[in-house]
Amino acid sequence: MKLHEHQSKRIFAQYGIPIPKGEVANTPEEARQVAADLGRRVVVKSQVLVGGRGKAGGVKVANNPDEAEQVASKILGMNIKGLTVRKVLVDEAADIQQEIYLGVVIDRAARRVTMISSAAGGMEIEEVARTAPDKIIKVPIDPFLGLRDYQARQVAFALGLKGDHIRDFTIIAHGLYQAFLDTDASLAEINPLVVTGEGKLLAVDGKIVTDDNGSFRHQDLAALRDVDEETHSEAEARSFGLNYIQLDGQIGCMVNGAGLAMTTMDIVKLFGGSPANFLDIGGGASADKVAAALRIILADPNVKALLFNIFGGITRCDEVARGIVTALQQVPTEVPMVVRLVGTNEEEGRAILAGAKMQTASTLVEAAQKAVAAAKGEEYVPPPPPPLVVYAPKEHEIAMPPSGKPAARKITKPKPTKKAAKKTAKPAKKPAKPTKKAQ
Ligand code: GDP
Ligand code: MN
Numbered sequence: 001m002k003l004h005e006h007q008s009k010r011i012f013a014q015y016g017i018p019i020p021k022g023e024v025a026n027t028p029e030e031a032r033q034v035a036a037d038l039g040r041r042v043v044v045k046s047q048v049l050v051g052g053r054g055k056a057g058g059v060k061v062a063n064n065p066d067e068a069e070q071v072a073s074k075i076l077g078m079n080i081k082g083l084t085v086r087k088v089l090v091d092e093a094a095d096i097q098q099e100i101y102l103g104v105v106i107d108r109a110a111r112r113v114t115m116i117s118s119a120a121g122g123m124e125i126e127e128v129a130r131t132a133p134d135k136i137i138k139v140p141i142d143p144f145l146g147l148r149d150y151q152a153r154q155v156a157f158a159l160g161l162k163g164d165h166i167r168d169f170t171i172i173a174h175g176l177y178q179a180f181l182d183t184d185a186s187l188a189e190i191n192p193l194v195v196t197g198e199g200k201l202l203a204v205d206g207k208i209v210t211d212d213n214g215s216f217r218h219q220d221l222a223a224l225r226d227v228d229e230e231t232h233s234e235a236e237a238r239s240f241g242l243n244y245i246q247l248d249g250q251i252g253c254m255v256n257g258a259g260l261a262m263t264t265m266d267i268v269k270l271f272g273g274s275p276a277n278f279l280d281i282g283g284g285a286s287a288d289k290v291a292a293a294l295r296i297i298l299a300d301p302n303v304k305a306l307l308f309n310i311f312g313g314i315t316r317c318d319e320v321a322r323g324i325v326t327a328l329q330q331v332p333t334e335v336p337m338v339v340r341l342v343g344t345n346e347e348e349g350r351a352i353l354a355g356a357k358m359q360t361a362s363t364l365v366e367a368a369q370k371a372v373a374a375a376k377g378e379e380y381v382p383p384p385p386p387p388l389v390v391y392a393p394k395e396h397e398i399a400m401p402p403s404g405k406p407a408a409r410k411i412t413k414p415k416p417t418k419k420a421a422k423k424t425a426k427p428a429k430k431p432a433k434p435t436k437k438a439q
Pocket of ligand 2: 122191192205
């Protein structure tokens with residue numbers, strides 16, 4: 001879950017991180033009142049859960065309450081990267097001398113929580129990483145020892161901070177690390193952490209992203225969830241316990257299991273298509289859940305074909321098939337569909353789907369190729385058989401003795417073609433005769 005700037009900064013403040021004074025306003029009049037109460041130059045900031053608000057015109061300085069009201073009336077209702085601004089934060093404006101980036105993230109490769117910092121703050125850290133990777137300072141943190149003072153000081157030195165700023169910075173670094181741990185975050189970030197004209201360090205922006213897997217132990221944070229900021233599809237997916245991430249491709253994927261979902265997306269890509277979403281319906285998905293998943297996928301206007309890839313284990317193929325049929329009654333669609341059902345109750349599943357207009361596939365490769373063709377509005381043409389000679393015994397070559405135990409496999413030597421026979425002077429070695437033991 002992403003927390004808003006004002007929520008993140010309030011949490012940071014509890015950990016000794018200095019933040020500007022300010023209040024949230026829902027209307028231009030409220031913004032004027034907050035500015036009047038603060039009694040000085042303010043900055044009016046859109047509260048939407050995306051970065052780059054500054055660049056988009058969602059952060060503006062106002063010199064007096066009148067200006068604050070005007071600026072707020074412009075920012076409220078503004079659309080920033082697809083999100084409507086419903087609230088603004090009116091903060092005391094800072095006199096910014098220097099902008100620093102400070103973040104705590106999980107570095108999966110290092111298997112450590114890692115503190116990241118850069119003297120090139122203000123802009124997005126991904127941009128710094130791309131254009132000037134040498135300007136990024138990374139400190140892996142030992143999970144048992146936590147952030148050590150010397151590590152925080154090393155970062156401060158590398159940032160070029162001097163005197164009191166070094167001490168202030170270590171307090172902020174410790175606070176940010178502790179806030180990250182206590183909220184079960186996947187990201188805690190101050191961008192920018194500024195050095196002000198008065199020589200103070202101040203967290204001007206803040207961002208926390210919590211790990212939803214830890215949300216059951218954070219009833220305190222649950223109230224901070226902003227449902228306005230979720231797309232309808234995301235909210236519906238969450239309410240049905242579906243793992244859904246919308247992407248910008250054309251092939252909707254409904255899959256059970258995160259690993260299988262990743263594989264499905266890869267294979268769709270491999271055959272020239274692009275997935276419209278990641279969707280894991282999870283194990284033991286009920287018909288209801290499947291129907292919800294289908295509604296969510298079909299709500300995306302980019303979806304030109306649908307690929308169901310279900311590997312029945314705990315999830316029963318017949319249950320999934322019933323879900324698909326139910327959903328198709330609720331949301332009739334012209335979008336072509338390809339289904340691959342394998343595993344528990346696959347026969348029953350296929351029988352249920354027999355009535356629905358759907359292509360079936362027995363392998364994932366075939367399913368992906370069919371879906372890619374369907375998305376392009378093309379007819380699926382099976383590829384010619386690969387020019388491979390497979391030296392595997394055929395069914396009838398495996399003799400079944402009366403004992404019921406399979407006999408040792410008889411390997412028949414492939415007939416060499418004329419060309420091959422000319423090339424190889426020596427005849428191929430005869431396969432070893434099966435020993436008695438093996439029989
Ligand atoms: P973001 O663009 O969504 O990351 O929003 P930020 O809160 O980081 O604001 C963007 C930029 O606006 C900052 O990098 C600053 O340069 C500027 N800014 C933010 N707050 C203040 C302020 O109090 N005073 C001044 N002068 N500039 C500010
Ligand atoms: Mn920022």
